[in-house]
Amino acid sequence: MNCKNCNNEVNLNYCPNCGQVVNLKRINGHYLIHEIEHVLHFERGILYTIKELLTNPGQNVRNYLTENRSRLVKPIIFIIVTSLIYSLSSSFFHFEDGYVSYSENKKSATSAIFKWVQGHYGYANIIMGVFIALWSKLFFRKYEFNIFEILILLCFVMGIGMLIYSVFGIVQGLTHFNIMQFAAIVGFVYTTWAIGQFYEKGKIINYVKAFFAYILGMLTFTLSAILLGILIDLIIKH
Structure with a gap:
């Protein structure tokens, strides 16, 4: 028979060209439990990734980029899962106002943007990571990491940050x-x-640079939100 994915001739249980299984099993309760166990499994799963990023984040992310990409959870999946944990924890325990606050009486686009940030800090933190990555690229330009590799680093780091906020919020x-x-x-x-x-x-000096990259990333994120709000208000008025 031919592979349903790449149309290559198949004589085994798996396609030798793309690795697609010949006969997919039906999705049932056992399948869903297996997938959840796979994500949460301590060895090369979400818990293992958290442990490695808490104990030695720099070396583990470097290894992920240059040597082995199977030891840690994929960075996009990691930041999505940790942001979801943060959002659920915040919705249940209502702890965001304890360290993120913004108030303005008049209605404006800037006010709406910052109210969204205040109510969705987990997702806003991901956007802020882009600004931190740009400053990191500038401060650490002698290192041969491109902007996308730095974004991978920030996905892992910001993900742990979300978990830190979640734990403190639950305790509070x-x-x-x-x-x-x-x-x-x-x-x-x-x-x-x-x-x-x-x-x-x-x-x-690298920790000093990292300090300023983080600070300036937050400041430029805030400034960009203000400028975007002003621009939207000007467009609406005209």
């Missing part, structure tokens, strides 16, 4: 102690440490 929701400011500090320190370690952990 259960204990009613206001600790989200500490979450912001821990997340900031982790991000600076992870970025600096990624480039060369033995150099203190």
